[in-house]
Amino acid sequence: MPSDRDEMPARPTISEVAAEAGVGRATAARTLGGYGYVSPEMRERVLAAADKLGYRANALARSMSTGVSHTLGVILADIGNPFFAGVMRGISDTSRARGFDTIVLSTYEDLDEEIAAVNVLIDKRVDGVIVASTAVGPGEVAHIRAAVDRGVPVVLVDRAVASLDLDAVVIDNRDAAREAVETLIAAGHRRIGFVWGPPAAQVPATRRELLAEASRNLWTDGERLRGYLDALDDARIPFDPDLVMVGRKTEERVTQEVARMLALPDRMTALFCTETEAVTGALRALRAAGLAYPHDVALIGFDDSAWAAVMDPPLTMIEQPVHRLGAKAAEVLLDTIGGAEPRREMHTLRSRLVMRSSVAPPAS
Amino acid sequence: MPSDRDEMPARPTISEVAAEAGVGRATAARTLGGYGYVSPEMRERVLAAADKLGYRANALARSMSTGVSHTLGVILADIGNPFFAGVMRGISDTSRARGFDTIVLSTYEDLDEEIAAVNVLIDKRVDGVIVASTAVGPGEVAHIRAAVDRGVPVVLVDRAVASLDLDAVVIDNRDAAREAVETLIAAGHRRIGFVWGPPAAQVPATRRELLAEASRNLWTDGERLRGYLDALDDARIPFDPDLVMVGRKTEERVTQEVARMLALPDRMTALFCTETEAVTGALRALRAAGLAYPHDVALIGFDDSAWAAVMDPPLTMIEQPVHRLGAKAAEVLLDTIGGAEPRREMHTLRSRLVMRSSVAPPAS
Incomplete structure (x- = not known):
């Protein structure tokens, strides 16, 4: 607090x-x-x-x-995601402690809905806005610029947007992903799958093209991909497009893609999952193939939860400081509303790799 | 739609x-x-x-x-609960399809926050309110009555409130609980634990006192308790206060209480969990005691999720129609805003028991 x-x-x-x-x-x-x-x-x-x-x-x-409404507006990509629910709790607790209410709108990753949400919040005369934006390029941020131009302070949370010079509160996605993949490499793995990558129709054949594709999409996903590639590079493990999932991000597609990776001649022995649905989708694929973690495939995922801890064996997961992420975004915004000059910088919080029992050396 | x-x-x-x-x-x-x-x-x-x-x-x-704001206000107990996140998605999808935006406030089960939330929504001139209220008695509903008196239609979701004569969209909690417990009884169980009950300091010694306590608390929890008792009664299994958890509802307390139940001389062989955190807390207690489901303890829980399906063995769970619950609440509210006379009735949707592999006969 x-x-x-x-x-x-x-x-x-x-x-x-x-x-x-x-x-x-x-x-x-x-x-x-x-x-x-x-x-x-x-x-x-x-x-x-x-x-x-x-x-x-x-x-x-x-x-x-002297404020107008003592209300903060929050625009999240999907409150159905426990990650955003945790962020929201952090925003809410901090705002309340300072006497502000918060109203939330969820865009479900639809830019049109995000644009409408900003207009609703301006119409409702909120004192400031926190947004986990779905915008990825300079052509998609006019609605956020418009809010700032009207004097409504905006703080980004979870996702930086390259073309917006605003305060952003994020985690160390790239380092977190690198540490996870390094942990798999240290256990002896070299064939490491990655779910999920950018929403391209097919995996680019080269590392460079894949990164270019990532930079046209969500910052968070791109950073996690960069961390995966960093770890491979450091260990001189060549990038293999067959081990990266791209396209639509659903649990069903993860299951299909992991099944495909498991059927490759040079078999995958470890898997890094960048989202909760990627983890549950991967677990379905393993079960369908009659394989078990960590013996057949080592596994590390994003984000930690009560379920991950009660799985048998319990899962090694990256834990994001979700409450702190929201609390910090609210603090930065409330300071600005209170008259502080925006610092327009990236506030990076550290995640934590929670070691449990889903990583073992490759079966020989 | x-x-x-x-x-x-x-x-x-x-x-x-x-x-x-x-x-x-x-x-x-x-x-x-x-x-x-x-x-x-x-x-x-x-x-x-x-x-x-x-x-x-x-x-x-x-x-x-001709409306004022084309915005619905939604007050939920906790957006961090995937159940409410799913309900919210249903509300949001239906509202959008009819051209309404939705703003959400979360009360985290605090009545003072709920009262403040209603005032915020009136201040923001929403056209109607959907609320999963934390109010339990006639002395706690003045804020909702006040909104209705000011001409703001209100629909209750998830939780009926006995003293409020409003449309309420809920699930068949009592039947769902009874069916789950009947399933455990049919498998041969007679010592069936219940987590969790009402927040009393200690378990009332009689069935009647327990029900009286429940009726002073959340409707949903009371209905699930009634369903548990219905199933015991039908099978002429006596109520045993030692097998009911009451008090603060946290995962940690569930773990302690289930450990206590597992240590009873006449051992519990099955467990019915009325919330997700009750399930994960119970799984922790089983692991700590070196016991496995379904062999040592059969298990049925609320609410189904992707995790429950990938557990090994997968869990038998009650699936609530979360999206439909929200969609129906939005429909009823939008109809009222559109000029229909409120029916002021309970709209009860059916849940579903998803049979998987966490129920087996008691070990002999």
Whole structure:
């Protein structure tokens, strides 16, 4: 939870008032910010506690009382993805603690819906927008520029967009992927599959063409692909287009593609999955082929979950700091709304490889 | 997808105009409803197609053009729960097809947040509200009544609230739970654990007290408990408070409680889990005790997911019609916004028990 920035440390914070009043921090923030619903009884308790402690509104609280709507707008690619749900929780917790409500729209990766969502949020007079944008090129960002031009601060989350010079809160996708693939290489693997790559119709024959294709698509996916290639390069393992899945990203296609990779003459012995659905799709393919992890195929996936931990054997997974990702995006946005100059930089948070039991040396 | 209600069947529908124009239905609906962002090129194609087919706005489209905001507000208990994410997708798809945007707020089961969320949505001038309410008693519904009194139609989803005479779209929780427990009984089990029950400090000693406790808490949980007790009653299996978990609902507590149940002298041989976290918590407890399903303990859980299907052995789970649940709630709400009289009834959708491999007879 972000700390209050009082001009004088001796002054009590909203948290201290909340503790004194025996109420939640959000309730205290609402009361002291003069914003939103607080029951009369709660309000009285908060005001009594504030009085007792000698609380005086700090700079942020003052800026809050001059804001228009005390609402942040959030545009996510898909709330159905537990990753985005976790990010949203981080945004929501941080916003609440500072007395802001959040409203969410989901685009399901449709740019037209994202454009409409930005317009809805401007229409609803939000004070700022956090967006996990589906835009990939300079020709697709006019709606975001338009919001910024109208004075609505925008922070990108999860996905940087090359043509947008805005604050972006992301994870170290490239390093995370490289570390995962290095872990597989260190266990002795050289035939390592990658699901999934960019949505090309077929896998480009060369590394260079594949990267060019990736750079025309989602930044996150491209970074994970770059990390995979980095690790292969470092170990002098040649790129093999047969071991990369491209095209539509569905669990069904992953199952088909992994089945195809398993049937190659020079058999794949390890698999790196860049999404949850890539993991479950791969597990289906293994079962259908009568193969078991880690014995027949070693496996590392994105993103960690309660399910991954209870699988038998439990899965080695990359854990993203989902809550922190959202919290940080909200902090950057709220600081900007509070009057700070946007730093327009990439804020990169570290992910973590959670070692469990889905990696073993290749069966000989 | 809901069909259009044209007064004359010969008139083309928005879907037909969309097909003729080669655009998505949402784009056609936006253009013809005179609402939201549509690119100039798309707009022209839609209008040309509408002209060619002789399209005339139907009653709903006309009501749309007179509405205030063409936005639905959705209040969910927790978007981080894949169940609610699926419901949201259903709401969103149906709303879009009718030219409405949706904004979402998540309360994380906090009534104060729900009250604030209703106020935010009224402030944002939504045309109607769908809510999975955390309210359980007549003293907790004033905010919802207030919205209805202000002319904002409200539809409940997932959870009925006894003291609210509103349309509610729910699943057959009681029947679903009964069927699951009957399946365990039919396999030969009589010592069947239940996680989780109402948030009481300790399990009431009698069936009657337990039900009284349940009726002071979430409707959904109470219905699932009633279904469990129904199945026991039908099979003349006495209620044993030692086999019911109550209290705080977290994965960690489930793990502790299942460990406790596994250590009972008259050992539990089967377990019914009413939530995803109850399933993953139970699996952790089994592993920690060195036990395996279905051999040592048979297992049935709520809600089905891609993970449940790739577990080894795959899990027998209750699948809720999550998308349909959301779609139906949106349909009922949009009909009301379009001028239909609310039916103020419970719309009950059927769930499905997906039989896989986590149920076997008790080990003898």
